[in-house]
Amino acid sequence: MNTVADYTTAGMAIVRRDALLFLSYRFRVLSQLAAVFFSISLFYYLSRMVNVTTFSSSDEYFGYAVVGIAILEVIGASLSGLPPALRQELVAGTFERLILSPAGAVTSTIAMLAFPMLVALVSGTVALMFGIVVFGLPIHWSTAPLAIPVALLAALAFAPFAIGIGGAVLAVKQAGRVSGFVVTGLSLVGGFFFPVALLPWWIRWMSQVQPFTPSLNLLRHLLIGTPLVESEWLSFVKLIGFSAALLPASIWFLSVSVRWAQRRGTIIEY
Amino acid sequence: MLHEPLLADPVRATPDATAPDRLALDGISKRWGSADPVLDRVDLNLHPASLVALVGRNGVGKTTLLRIAAGLIAPDRGRVALDGLDPFADRREYQRRLGFVSAGQGGLYARLTVRQQLECWSRLAFIPRRERSDAVAAAIAHVGMGAKANARVDRLSAGQRQRLRIAMAFMHRPALILLDEPHTSLDDDGVSAVEALVRNAVGEGATVVWCAPSLPDLGLAFDEAYLVDGGKVLPA
Numbered sequence: 001m002n003t004v005a006d007y008t009t010a011g012m013a014i015v016r017r018d019a020l021l022f023l024s025y026r027f028r029v030l031s032q033l034a035a036v037f038f039s040i041s042l043f044y045y046l047s048r049m050v051n052v053t054t055f056s057s058s059d060e061y062f063g064y065a066v067v068g069i070a071i072l073e074v075i076g077a078s079l080s081g082l083p084p085a086l087r088q089e090l091v092a093g094t095f096e097r098l099i100l101s102p103a104g105a106v107t108s109t110i111a112m113l114a115f116p117m118l119v120a121l122v123s124g125t126v127a128l129m130f131g132i133v134v135f136g137l138p139i140h141w142s143t144a145p146l147a148i149p150v151a152l153l154a155a156l157a158f159a160p161f162a163i164g165i166g167g168a169v170l171a172v173k174q175a176g177r178v179s180g181f182v183v184t185g186l187s188l189v190g191g192f193f194f195p196v197a198l199l200p201w202w203i204r205w206m207s208q209v210q211p212f213t214p215s216l217n218l219l220r221h222l223l224i225g226t227p228l229v230e231s232e233w234l235s236f237v238k239l240i241g242f243s244a245a246l247l248p249a250s251i252w253f254l255s256v257s258v259r260w261a262q263r264r265g266t267i268i269e270y
Numbered sequence: 271m272l273h274e275p276l277l278a279d280p281v282r283a284t285p286d287a288t289a290p291d292r293l294a295l296d297g298i299s300k301r302w303g304s305a306d307p308v309l310d311r312v313d314l315n316l317h318p319a320s321l322v323a324l325v326g327r328n329g330v331g332k333t334t335l336l337r338i339a340a341g342l343i344a345p346d347r348g349r350v351a352l353d354g355l356d357p358f359a360d361r362r363e364y365q366r367r368l369g370f371v372s373a374g375q376g377g378l379y380a381r382l383t384v385r386q387q388l389e390c391w392s393r394l395a396f397i398p399r400r401e402r403s404d405a406v407a408a409a410i411a412h413v414g415m416g417a418k419a420n421a422r423v424d425r426l427s428a429g430q431r432q433r434l435r436i437a438m439a440f441m442h443r444p445a446l447i448l449l450d451e452p453h454t455s456l457d458d459d460g461v462s463a464v465e466a467l468v469r470n471a472v473g474e475g476a477t478v479v480w481c482a483p484s485l486p487d488l489g490l491a492f493d494e495a496y497l498v499d500g501g502k503v504l505p506a
Contacts, residue, residue, distance in 0.1 A: 006396045010394050014390075092377075093374065100342060100370050103396070265300070265344075
């Protein structure tokens with residue numbers, strides 16, 4: 001068996017393991033779906049109440065928020081999900097086994113992102129379905145299928161942030177707490193619940209230097225027909241650019257963190 | 271040689287002192303914080319097809335030494351080689367050749383079954399696809415866990431969990447197997463199962479290091495024994 005196949009098999013073993021562990025909690029799926037439903041319902045009724053010039057109708061704001069919630073699910077699953085997962089592995093002593101496998105700590109940590117992201121993508125899709133079926137969210141069916149590859153590309157662009165935080169957790173342990181601030185900060189400057197144009201000018205630049213805003217713009221355009229502030233190709237190129245630049249950098253940082261923790265002897269401590 | 275063999279073993283290969291070292295530790299030092307070094311310029315060379323005891327009181331650095339030999343942590347100074355491979359530069363191949371049982375009861379996924387745990391490990395250990403199901407079945411059989419193959423780990427006793435951890439260390443047929451107090455929690459049948467695994471592995475040319483506070487009373491003949499004390503590793 002060649003190297004790529006070995007590592008792919010090992011990565012799939014982690015995904016399968018995570019799926020088995022996820023499904024071993026009977027009410028987890030149900031509670032996750034309920035949380036999505038409550039978020040969608042909350043924003044539906046908020047949208048009925050809000051009447052601002054930025055949006056032409058309540059439905060337009062509702063659609064805007066639903067796509068934001070769906071993407072925030074993916075970001076939450078990766079950025080907020082990996083640090084506690086790593087912590088649990090370290091406390092349970094299972095991370096030691098991953099380090100001592102031929103697959104290694106870096107491959108295993110990256111693979112640990114896959115299942116939560118998959119669940120988040122499904123969860124985001126369910127959120128949209130709730131919006132469509134229960135609240136009559138108007139979807140642009142002609143362009144909606146294109147949202148699938150864009151969502152996958154967006155997940156790829158978000159992954160480096162999670163990998164970086166994972167590396168920080170292995171190096172300095174308590175770094176996971178930072179992820180909460182990062183997700184909250186992103187929800188403020190990323191344009192998840194309101195357009196970034198409403199932000200003060202001095203903070204607006206932050207929406208340009210991360211992949212979350214172009215992802216949101218593209219997905220909203222494809223799913224609910226929100227006009228783009230820049231060309232769709234430019235948003236697309238930005239996403240590819242962020243992935244291409246940040247993925248290798250984040251993997252390098254994770255490798256360095258693992259090596260550093262091994263030198264200090266703290267790799268299996270939490 | 272520490273003592274005469276306790277059991278005659280017809281499949282036992284004779285350790286070849288002229289063979290290249292299986293494990294070579296050269297000038298290993300490790301210090302935790304500002305305390306005295308727990309290991310101080312340790313040299314140790316182990317040969318293929320040998321069973322080695324590593325004994326010493328609590329806190330003298332046995333576990334640290336095993337972790338360094340496993341490539342889990344790096345020494346402050348010195349060099350580690352398994353069949354000439356570096357644990358970090360040649361990490362993938364190094365880990366393919368290594369089996370490790372750490373002290374304690376950790377390292378298992380509580381909500382997976384015995385079989386699921388071993389199947390996951392067989393993939394992480396890069397066991398070729400065509401050999402995987404046989405390897406899992408053999409691992410379950412070797413530690414006498416056939417009746418518990420579909421039981422979840424959190425419903426196993428401490429001894430059964432230890433058997434599973436040992437099965438994982440041996441299932442990819444490593445060349446070097448490091449066992450940190452492996453007989454903890456095991457009943458007589460469990461100890462016998464581990465002895466058989468060790469005997470078989472050594473017979474196939476593997477090097478097995480059995481680490482414990484004192485030399486265990488086992489049905490195994492140790493080829494070499496070392497005492498860890500005062501930061502040094504000395505022949506016992």
